[in-house]
Amino acid sequence: MVERLPTMNEAEVAPDDCRKAPTWLSYYLVGWPPPGPSSFEWGNGALRVLHDGGYLSFVPNGDDWAAFWKACDEVDVWSWPAEVGDLAVCDGGVFKLELELDSRAVVSRGQLAGSPPEFASALMTLHQALQALVGWDGSDNASGGPR
Numbered sequence: 001m002v003e004r005l006p007t008m009n010e011a012e013v014a015p016d017d018c019r020k021a022p023t024w025l026s027y028y029l030v031g032w033p034p035p036g037p038s039s040f041e042w043g044n045g046a047l048r049v050l051h052d053g054g055y056l057s058f059v060p061n062g063d064d065w066a067a068f069w070k071a072c073d074e075v076d077v078w079s080w081p082a083e084v085g086d087l088a089v090c091d092g093g094v095f096k097l098e099l100e101l102d103s104r105a106v107v108s109r110g111q112l113a114g115s116p117p118e119f120a121s122a123l124m125t126l127h128q129a130l131q132a133l134v135g136w137d138g139s140d141n142a143s144g145g146p147r
Contacts, residue, residue: 019062086114
């Protein structure tokens with residue numbers, strides 16, 4: 001049985017934790033991702049993003065992280081299964097997430113094909129929250145790219 005970990009909104013989590021950067025974060029979405037950055041990695045105090053064939057680095061502030069952790073709680077990311085969907089499908093939305101904040105951690109990978117209907121929405125919420133960390137406004141033009 002998987003132990004349920006506390007969300008960032010529960011009383012036992014200190015308010016400062018809601019503004020912290022993760023201990024570790026690695027995420028990608030390939031195979032028809034929405035416009036914008038789709039590969040993120042946190043390390044050495046910066047969020048590295050693969051976008052348009054090159055890497056960009058960002059340092060989100062406490063408010064940015066608070067919004068990200070709120071989105072993680074909304075989709076209950078800490079309870080995501082290790083594998084989701086039909087991994088035998090070679091085309092479509094494939095993702096991998098490794099996320100750690102102090103004692104909380106999740107590693108999940110999978111394919112949108114064959115996943116529960118609500119999972120695609122949860123994954124897109126997480127994806128958009130990651131894009132928001134780098135200032136992506138959702139458009140696919142030069143002025144709407146990462147800050």
